[in-house]
Amino acid sequence: MSEYNRVVIPIGPQHPSLKEPGCFTVTLDGEKIVDVVVGIGYNHRGLEKACESRNYIQIIYLLERICGICSHTHTTAFCQGVEELAGISIPRRAAYIRVIVAEIERLHSHLLWLGVAAHEIGFDTMFMYAWRDREAVLDILAAVGGNRVNYGINTIGGVRRDIDDSLRQDILKMTDALQEQVKYYQELALTETTLAARLAGIGKLSGEDALKYGAVGPVIRASGIDFDIRAVDPYAVYAEIPFKVITDTHADVFGRTVVRILELLESIEIIRFCIKNMPDGDIVTKAPRRIPAGEVISRTEAPRGEDIHYIRSNGTERPDRVRVRAPSEANWHAMRHMLLGQYLADAPITIAAIDPCFSCTDRAIVINSGRETELMDWPRLRQYSIDWYKKRGIDVASIKIPERRMYF
Amino acid sequence: MILGLLKIIVFPGFMFLTVYGLLFEYLDRKVHARLQNRIGPPWYQPLADFLKLIGKETIIPADANKTIFQILPVVSLAAVAAAFVYVPVFGKASIASFQGDLIVVLYFLSIPTMCLFLAGWYSRSVYSTLGSVRTLTQMFAYEVPLFMALLAPALIAKTWSVTGMTAFYAEHPLYILINIPAFIVALIAGQGKLERVPFDTPEAETEIVAGPLVEYSGRLLALFRIAVDCELVMVASLVSAIFLPFMxxxxxxxxxxxxxxxxxxxxxxxxxxxxMARLRVEQMVHFCWKYLTPIAILQIIVNLLVRGGLGL
Amino acid sequence: MQTEEAIIHKLAEKFSILKDKLYVQRSKRIISEFLTREEFEQVLPYLRDKMGFYRASHVVGTDEGEDLGFIYLLTNDEGIILALKEKAPKSDPKISSLSGDYPSLEFHERELVSLFGAEVEGLPAGPSYPLPDGWPEGNYPLRKEWNPEYFDQNTMTYNPPIDDKEKEGGKK
Structure with a gap:
């Protein structure tokens, strides 16, 4: 085919299949992809520079806002890095709470991914089901940390909030109900023919290539390589927890789906184990304001893969350099390789299959410049939004929402 | 004369078709939502959407051919409305009928698809062009099985008029059992004609935004939307007239x-x-030619044999 | 299974320049001291081909005062991270691109170009990342002397006050 038959299609920066800005300039020959330029960086807002002018406690909250989904993993990586620098060890109960929240976060993230992936291939029913189940997980996260995302659990030297007995019961109840649902999804993914037709053989990435391009998380595990930081370089209390590293040999989008669904089940088991074996005791130890000079490389396994934080301290209250290598950042490199030679119809699901988080990639934060900021508590925020709509002639308060059915 | 005109314009013609189309859209959305565990829209939502779109600004791309861009939605709606005249709704007979109107109906039904193709083509946007190509590719896939599935019952009824077929099968309801494979083919191919999941590749929003309609807005989009609703009614009516002719x-x-x-x-x-999940366009073509078309051909052969064997 | 000590021992044996420049920080972490570009390029192929450090997780850019530092985080199959450091003076911040052997470093090297002003030789042409189009040349935000308060987002210009400039010059 000649050059003239080629069409260049921009997927992004604004596109219905992308939930965040990124730009994939796809060159098509008919429906086949012959070239891709991956354009990212739309979310860069200078977080690392911002870290250098803040103290360690402030940075926790800054880093929590790198990503709306895996916010806990970033603070875990940062806090454990700083703790290593300061030479303090956290109470065991705090470590257990960190793991519990991290695994609930993984449930939340994987369910979200399942929904998004289903939506990308036009299977909206699955999308709605997965996100309905995710609501229950978010409710638990809100109960644990007071917020649906950005739970503010971690602090240097431990955690800020305890998980009490009634909450533990709620979590167990949630995991029981969720386990059934996830098993249903597992069956669905393995048997539904249109789903398999759309997922199998798409976005092939052999184990060799996965290593070469530095893929991490479910992407590399779906290529048959058991690389999981929780097992390779255990942090918190993962060394004490019996769990399987899920791998799959399909090496395509289907494999990544299977890995994520099985990881959901594995996470549920980890949560149960932690809740059962959680010791009593303090949840935080005292940490110094000034962190001794030194450098540290801290790793955690985020829902999307390996999260690396490089922290260098110069002995003052502020770090000298903080560099976050979020998991999505590592998975981008193989994207071009995975997309080439595919149909355009498969591009969205291939992109979605690495569970890209553009904010993570670009490490972003919104800083309102030149405007007074003020704190609003929850009822006031709610009132504000109701008034905002009222001004425009819509009375939100009058809309009757049927009492929420608890599915669990 | 006046009665005939009223029939065509008000009931059971155009007005009924549009109202029923909006109702159909509501039902479709509501059922879809309930199956997905959502609440779904209120009954007036399609009408509200339509009215709101009517009130919106219509933007025509600078590169597009203005006349064609504006005419297409109207042609598409008119074709569906014209086809509806030949389908029996109220009583045994349709508003008008003649020997061979089944063929006319099928061709009228192809016009909205062609309009969609042209709409995308003349919009001059990459997304819409790609959507148009997919619309056309898909049309070549489902049109053949759909036509054959609808023509097969005509062989037994020995008439090429929809009204005539309905009357024949109403008298001999047992013959419908022979047509069951054709019925299934017609339903699946009809889903392709209507460009709904799993055959909605032409307007796959996660790939090419909205396909051929990506540049349409305001009144023109509203007309296209109502044409699609009417097409839904039309396909449902045609299929039920031919395959479910209980009277x-x-x-x-x-x-x-x-x-x-x-x-x-x-x-x-x-x-x-x-x-279901959305199929790729080439999977859709494979499916139509590999499964639907052979079944439809088989149905025609069976029907010919039945016709000969029964000495009809 | 190679232990961290064994890796260091093997490397120090092979390269005299690496003697006393590597240390084990804790399990799974080997940190090096800053090497010059020549030393770095001498060591790297051996690490990649013979020692199993064929995965690169990341390259961290740092500001070392007079120099720019580049910390390559290399990983082997056992999950050991070897942080190999390279240094180049700010006046001539040239390093060679590793994106041929480690494709995973391409975006990170682009970042070094945009944010630190490093000159990465051999980096294939491509879009700048992650700074927006129209970012003024010569502004490298992650260098310590660059102060975000002096940057005007509306005009995309960097205007440090005159005396501040002198002060900075004086520091140097």
């Missing part, structure tokens, strides 16, 4: 029966849309 002989009862039958077809289409 009581009483006009009002028959009309109620018509509503029940079309809604049943719609529910099936909505179910199909809810439980």
């Amino acid at each position: 009581t002989g009483h006009a009002i009862l028959d009309f109620i029966l018509y509503l029940v039958k079309t809604v049943a077809v719609l529910l099936f289409l909505a179910l199909m849309r809810s439980v």
Whole structure:
């Protein structure tokens, strides 16, 4: 085919299949992809520079806002890095709470991914089901940390909030109900023919290539390589927890789906184990304001893969350099390789299959410049939004929402 | 004369078609939503959407051919409305009928698809062009099985008029059993014609935004939307007229029966849309030529044999 | 299974320049001291081909005062991270691109170009990342002397006050 038959299609920066800005300039020959330029960086807002002018406690909250989904993993990586620098060890109960929240976060993230992936291939029913189940997980996260995302659990030297007995019961109840649902999804993914037709053989990435391009998380595990930081370089209390590293040999989008669904089940088991074996005791130890000079490389396994934080301290209250290598950042490199030679119809699901988080990639934060900021508590925020709509002639308060059915 | 005009314009013609189309859209969305565990829209939502779109600004791309861009939605709606004249709704007979109107109806039904193709082509946007190409590719896939599936029953009925076929099968209801494979083919191919999941590649929003309609807005989009709704009614009516021709002989009862039958077809289409993922365009073509077309051909052969064997 | 000590021992044996420049920080972490570009390029192929450090997780850019530092985080199959450091003076911040052997470093190297002003030789042409189009040349935000308060987002210009400039010059 000649050059003239080629069409260049921009997927992004604004596109219905992308939930965040990124730009994939796809060159098509008919429906086949012959070239891709991956354009990212739309979310860069200078977080690392911002870290250098803040103290360690402030940075926790800054880093929590790198990503709306895996916010806990970033603070875990940062806090454990700083703790290593300061030479303090956290109470065991705090470590257990960190793991519990991290695994609930993984449930939340994987369910979200399942929904998004289903939506990308036009299977909206699955999308709605997965996100309905995710609501229950978010409710638990809100109960644990007071917020649906950005739970503010971690602090240097431990955690800020305890998980009490009634909450533990709620979590167990949630995991029981969720386990059934996830098993249903597992069956669905393995048997539904249109789903398999759309997922199998798409976005092939052999184990060799996965290593070469530095893929991490479910992407590399779906290529048959058991690389999981929780097992390779255990942090918190993962060394004490019996769990399987899920791998799959399909090496395509289907494999990544299977890995994520099985990881959901594995996470549920980890949560149960932690809740059962959680010791009593303090949840935080005292940490110094000034962190001794030194450098540290801290790793955690985020829902999307390996999260690396490089922290260098110069002995003052502020770090000298903080560099976050979020998991999505590592998975981008193989994207071009995975997309080439595919149909355009498969591009969205291939992109979605690495569970890209553009904010993570670009490490972003919104800083309102030149405007007074003020704190609003929850009822006031709610009132504000109701008034905002009222001004425009819509009375939100009058809309009757049927009492929420608890599915669990 | 005036009565005939009223029939065409008001009932059971154009006005009824549009109102029923909006109702169909509501039902479709509501059922879809309930299957997905959502609440779904209120009954007036399609009408509200339509009215709101009517009130919006219409933007025509600078590169597009203005006349064609504006005419296409109207042509598309008109074609569906014209086809509806030949389908029996109220009573035994349609508003107009003649020997061979089945073919005319099928061709009228192809016009909206062609309009969609042209709409995308003349919009001059990469997304819409790609959507147009997909629309056309898909059309070549489902059109053949759909035509054959609808023509097969005509062989037994020995008439090429929709009204005539309905009358024949109403008298000999057992013959419908022979046509069951064709019925299934027609329903699936009809889903392709209507460009709904799993055959909605032309407007796959996660790939090419909205396909051919990506540049349409305001009034023109509203017209296209209503044309699509009417097409849904049209396909449901045609399929139920040919494959579910149960009649009581009483006009009002028959009309109620018509509503029940079309809604049943719609529910099936909505179910199909809810439980499947979108196929790729080449998977869709494969499926249509590999499974639907052979089944339709087989149906024609069987029907020819039945016709010869029974000495009809 | 190679232990961290064994890796260091093997490397120090092979390269005299690496003697006393590597240490084990804790399990799974080997940190090096800053090497010059020549030393770095001498060591790297051996690490990649013979020692199993064929995965690169990341390259961290740092500001070392007079120099720019580049910390390559290399990983082997056992999950050991070897942080190999390279240094180049700010006046001539040239390093060679590793994106041929480690494709995973391409975006990170682009970042070094945009944010630190490093000159990465051999980096294939491509879009700048992650700074927006129209970012003024010569502004490298992650260098310590660059102060975000002096940057005007509306005009995309960097305007440090005159005396501040002198002060900075004086520091140097």
